[in-house]
Amino acid sequence: MNRKVLGFLPFLIFVFLCVFLYQGLFGNPRELQTGRLGQAMPSFNLPDLMNEQKRWTEKDLLGDVYLMNVWGTWCPTCIAELGYLTKLREQGVKIVGLYYEQAYDPDFGDNFDIHALREEVQTMLSRAGNPYQFNILDLERSLSLDLGVSGAPETFLVDKSGTILLHHTGDINQRVWRSKFLPALEELRNEN
Amino acid sequence: MIPEIGYFALVLAMALSLLLCIFPLWGAYTGNLRLMRAAPSLAIGQCLLVFFAFAVLIYITLTDDFTVAYVAHHSSSTLPWYYKVTSTWGGHEGAILLWLVMQSAWTALVAMMSKSLPWVLRARVLGVLGFLGVGFMLYTLWMSSPFERLLPYFPVEGRDLNPLLQDPGMIIHPPLLYMGYVGLSVSFSFAIAALLTGKLDNTWAKWSRPWTMAAWAFLTLGITIGSWWAYAELGWGGWWFWDPVENASLMPWLVATALLHSLAATEKRGVFKSWTVLLAIAAFSLCLLGTFIVRSGIIVSVHAFATDPDRGLYILSFLAVVVGGSLALYATRVAQVHSEGRYRFVSREVGLWLNNIFLVVATLIVLLGTLLPMIHKELGLGSISIGVPFFNQMFAILIVPFAILLGLAPMLRWKQNKLGGLVKKWGVIVALSLVVTATWLFSSYDQVSPLTFMATALAVWITVATASDLLQKISSQSSVMQGLKRLGLSYWAMMLGHVGLAFVIASVTLTSAYSVERAVAMKPGDVAMLNEYQYRFEGVKEIRGPNYSGHAGVVTVLKEGKVVTELYAEKRLYDIGMQFMTEAAIDDGFFRDLYLALGEQLSQGAWSLRIYHKPYVRWMWLGGLLIALAGFIVLGDKRYRRRSEKGIKG
Secondary structure, eight states, X not given: OOHHHHHHHHHHXXXXXXXXXXXXXXXXXXXXXXXXXXXXXXXXXXXXXXXXXXXXXXXXXXXXXXXXXXXXXXXXXXHHHHHHHHHHHHTTOEEEEEEOOSSOOGGGTXXXXXXXXXXXXXXXXXXXXXXXXXXXXOTTOHHHHHXXXXXXXXXXXXXXXXXXXXXXXXXXXXXXXXXXXXXXXXXXXXXX | OHHHHHHHHHHHHHHHHHHHHHHHXXXXXXXXXXXXXXXXXXXXXXXXXXXXXXXXXXXXXXXXXXXXXXXXXXXXXXXXXXHHHHHTTSSHHHHHHHHHHHHHHHHHHHHHHOTTSOHHHHHHHHHHHHHHHHHHHHHHHHHOOTTOBOOSSOOSSOOOOOGGGOSHHHHHHHHHHHHHHHHHHHHHHHHHHHHHHTOOOHHHHHHHHHHXXXXXXXXXXXXXXXXXXXXXXXXSOOSOOOOHHHHHHHHHHHHXXXXXXXXXXXXXXXXXXXXXXXXXXXXXXXXXXXXXXXHHOOSOOTTOOOOOHHHHHHHHHHHIIIIIHHHHHHHHXXXXXXXXXXXXXXXXXXXXXHHHHHHHHHHHHHHHHHHHHHHHHHTTSOOOOOOHHHHHHHHHHHHHHHHHHHHHGGGOOSSOOOHHHHHHHHHXXXXXXXXXXXXXXXXXXXXXXXXXXXXXXXXXXXXXHHHHHHHHHHHTSSSHHHHHHHSOHHHHHHHHHHHHHHHHHHHHHHHHHHOEEEEEEEOTTOEEEETTEEEEEEEEEEEEOSXXXXXXXXXXXXXXXXXXXXXXXXXXXXXXXXXXXXXXXXXXXXXXXXXEEEEEEOSTTOEEEEEEEEETTHHHHHHHHHHHHHHHHHHTSHHHHSSOOXXXXX
8 A cells, every 4th residue: 555545544533533432522422322211110920129929010000100229238339329219209209229239140050048138138228228018029130131130230210100210320429310311201291 | 829820830831832932933944043042941931930930839738728719629728738639640730730830841852952953953843842732721711720719718628638539549640641642742843853854764753752752651659559549448449440430540551561662673673764753743643532532431441530611621622622633644745655674473573563453453442332322322322331351351462372372572682583492491481481380379279260361371471481581581691690791771661661561460360369358346355357368346446537537347357366567447528528438457468468448337345347358469569669660770871861872772
């Protein structure tokens, strides 16, 4: 190749890169493109974290606008957001926990100590605040998988008809709540 | 009043930088010597002003002036004084000011130590540095002033420094890293000045080398300490996470390493000229790109710096002007550059050329891995994530030919080499390396996987090859002392740098292969076994620090019934942010680290504990330090102190 043309190559590559960097600046990297947005909450039948006799299905949740918060005691950010979520509960927001157990892997036939976990969850919630109406235990991660959960914490906003309106990855704080959740709730109120 | 004085000092500094950019460049263009002569005093003047502004920021942090937003957000009155000083670069605004401090210091140093340069070149180098200074100062003054006030409503107490950053490693890590980043702007300025002058000769390479070497050594040190900090502070025993922010520092390092080697070839043999210039531009461009990635928030990172699109836009524009401008200049000038040296395939030139290829490919892998998720999404192809396995696998593949080459190349001569004698010698070294590796690994471990064996053998090979080259160099002289004397500091530095890398390879390999960990629930008096060590849990003590409280798990470590050490693994709750922090207890040793982290309190007085046994992990940072030391040793070489041409070149 001609030396002159070759000399321009780095410049051209850089210009190409700049276009993407510019676009990236106005996109939000935390926004995942979830397939579930606007769709119904997937059906499930899972036990309560504190009481395995009690089982929850998606139908139990119909009729309320609620947040489904994926969390675990192993996840520091989840613990950090408990305080703010508790405040939200005090303001009347319904929050349902989807407990995601990380250490346990059913494929390896691990032993699972539900009592130790309950104790740990109790301690944690009494210390940092308990925002949850109840917690669903998703031991096999089936619901998490259906929801497209990629980590914890993640939070879904679901309306009365069970449609998923928002999928937020990362913690919920005042800024996120105001900029993301409040407008969505506002919109919902206007529709009704 | 005092913060405003700091701000005003920065305004003045920017005015001087503006003159520093205009006067010498215009003077060099028109041949006006008086304008060019103004450059050094302007450079020193702006440096003093920036230092003054920085001193002001440290002063207001130490005196807890919470009317200043930066202090209120990153410090608190209970913070120990040394962490208050650290907090001046613990946040975005302060970090950029620290960058400015470094930038102005390097500029002043160049002004003072470039007296032997012809005026046209000296003026242009300083002019380019002045331009970079203006860019960063404008940013600080316009978008990221650390002196902004929170009036009339200001808090009575600050928000405290992020507990993660309250660590001795964090005191020195950012300044060292910035010394490196900004130091590369000097190599960059030399390259641009040479392009502007149109004279890309060996002298340019010769002047640029010590500056590049210094910047690279600081960068090496910064990365090494950053890795050590992550290991000691993050509490899960990892040392490199391929996080975008880490990648942002690794990319300039890889390119700067290539640049060092390529500069050697350009200086000694007049080859690879245009390539070397491109590397110099690329090294600093990647520093700027890294800053953009880190500060604009376009990529999710655990380092989670505050993000702001306006700031991102400014840095991107600055990046576009600086990098785009210099690459355009490069494109128009490169056709006139001709390399003069001739060489055969088996020669040191080709060795260095291959070295460059590997390092640049490694850089591209990191760049792609870092940016591809974003590009993929912008193209509308959905979200993907490129994680640790991708980088690990790519680097594991690349290191093999690179390490083999690294053993071979230093023995090659410039221009050409007869292969005959070398092949026999290499055969002996390979055999010796295999024997040493086998003895080492099979005597220490029951199981040795082929991959582990190969990677360890590579590290041994580098060491043995380096040592045998040294032996040969010495034995060709009349006496050992004579031989040692003949070797220049540059040669020693090369040995040290290469052996340092061998240490890193060995450490990464053995730590990855033979680290073991256990998560246990223990009550006081319980004993857990891990490898040959016994860990006896003595109980948990309450602790109270200046700005935190918490628990310390006390564990006695025994080996064959004898007490080795007592470890205190802490779990701290910081008063202001109410943040939990795991402060791991580490018993460091040359051959292994014992690493202990305290987990949650369980029922009936039991605690969860994580115990790690990490063999040879310390060699990683030892290797990093050796590599950095090599860079600093070169600076002491005669060639850079006096203008003589003695000493054997490495």
